Amino acid sequence: MQFSRELILQQAPDDASAKAAQGLRNVAKWQSLGANELALWGECKGSGSKPYQVQIDLSALAFKCSCPSRKFPCKHGLALALIRAEQSSAFTDAELPVWVGEWLEGRQQRAEKQEQKKATATARKSPEDAALPTKRLERMAAGLDELERWLQDQVAQGLAGLLGNEGALERLAARMIDAQLPGVAYRLRQLAGVPGSGMIDGVDWPLRLLGAFGRLQLMIDGFRRFDSLPPDARADLSQALGLPLSKDEVLGQGELCRDEWQVLGQRVEEEERLWLRRVWLLGLNTGRVALVQDFAHGSQRFEQVFLTGSVIAAELAFYPGAHPQRALLTNSPELRERAIEAPPSPVRVALAELAAALAANPWQPLRPLRVDDGVPERTPDHGWVLRVPGQDADGAMPLRLDERDGWVLCALAGGRPLRLFGEWHLGVDGCHLRPLTAWQERALVWAVQENAE
Incomplete structure (x- = not known):
């Protein structure tokens, strides 16, 4: 599989990694470089006595390196791909070294186990058959009753009573944990910083707080008539309450979809040494958008690398819901060479689809949004x-960008419409689009860089 220098560098987690990778393109810094139809590998001289062992699985574009870097891909993996793209003659056709063969074999074994799990998961119980223990249901019901009384008291007494008393939300969240409602506790903790926070995206804090209270009340009402809800709505509410399905349950109950998926964008976040990665995919045949979400803790790294802008062939299992979005890979993805043929997405269509998704599942704080006819601008007030074009700034869509990325997008657009893809955030910090990628004439021209250190 061939990739351009530009595409490879766009996958760098930050500018420093991209610069360092370009400095390692000198083949004199590599003790060995090998390739066959399965993989690329090389040994790069480092600061220690032993070289770093770098390898790339070409079928799924998975990277592995023995260096201690927490960035993914690391500079050595990026450099190996760059050398292949620019100096393919530097590689020798050879048999796989033992360390590369063992890694590929391990990946194959894990893929086979995943297939076995998928085959056996279909015999598992459906959501209708699964039932929570009676004692847990009683704790949850009591916790939601307490939450409703608290919400009614705040509205009756006035939200100004929460100013300077943010600890009340933390204490209430702790009681929701005791009631085995982690999803509710998470939402309450997010509200702790809202009182007195002023205007965000043109909405003052009391209105944002009331909106969040309304979504909590909707959860309470939904729980009380849980048995009468449609199965998809029950699945959405269960996840919002903090009762997600296991991976095996998703494989057994979720809808399977095989397609060629374009990697629209990705984002990596870190909190207390827990790394969260969200990868957004667009099915080029089905038109569906999927979110593949995975985690790494401490010194662990994501083994599977997704190249933004590339196309992979894969089967996904979608989490059940009224508007399915999150999905699991059921097999190892395979890279494809295919021209991008994504359908157009004017802002009116994109917003209508967003509204339908939010109406179907009002507790989902993140939604994908792709707009083809928007122009990024910096305004003094917003x-x-x-x-x-043709719309004033008061009706424009708020963007969440740092200054550098904002001016880069303005320069790329040059006052003309630019295709943007990003995450639409609906939360206590306002409603806005956080761009992840920008496209011009089917070409990826910008991707947000995440520092994974």
Whole structure:
């Protein structure tokens, strides 16, 4: 599989990694470089006595390196791909070294186990057959009753009573944990910083807090008539309450979808040494958008690498829900060479689809949004916005960007519409689009860089 220098460098977690990778393109810094139809590998001289062993699985574009870097891909993996793209003659056709063969064999064994899990998961119980223990249901019901009384008291007494008393939300969240409602506790902790936080995206804090209270009340009402809800709505509510399905249950109950998926964008976040990665995929045949979400803790790294802008062939299992979004890979993805043929997405269509998704599942705080006819602008009153030609700034879409990325997008657009893809955030910090990628004439021209240190 061939990749351009530009595409490889766009996958760098930060500018420092990209610069360091380019400095390692000198083949004199590599003790060996090998390739066959399965993989690329090389040994790069480092600061220690032993060289770093770098390898790339070409079928799924998975990277592995023996260096201690927490960045993914690391500079050595990026450099190996760059050398292949620019100096393919530097590689020798050879048999796989033992260390590369063992890694590929391990990946194959894990893929086979995943297939076995998928085959056996279909015999598992459906969501209708699964039932929570009576004692847990009683704890949850009591916790939600307490939450409802608290919400009614705040509205009756006035939200100003929460100013300077943010600890009340933390204490209530702790009681929701005792009631085995982790999803509710998470939402309450997010509200602790809202009282007195002022205007965000044109909405003052009391209105944002009331909106969050309304979604909590909707959860309470939904729980009380849980048995009468449609199966998809029950699945969404269960996840919102903090009762997610296991991976095996998703493989057994979720809808399977095989397609060629374009990697629209990805984002990596870190909290207390827990790394969360969200990868957004667009099915080029089905038109579906999927979110593949995975975690790594401490010194662990994501083994599977997704190249933004590339196309992979894979089967996904979607989590059940009224508007399925999150999905699991059921097999190892395979890279494809295919021209990008994503359908157009004017802002009116994109917002209509967003509204339908939020109506179907009002507790989902993140939604994908792709807009083809917006122009990024910096306004004195609203900050960064995405304006549709003919629309004033008051009706523009708020963007969440740092100054550098904002000016880069403005320069790329040059006052003309730019295709943006990002995550639409609906939360206590306002409603806005956080761009992840930008495209011009089917070409990826910008991707947000995440520092994975």
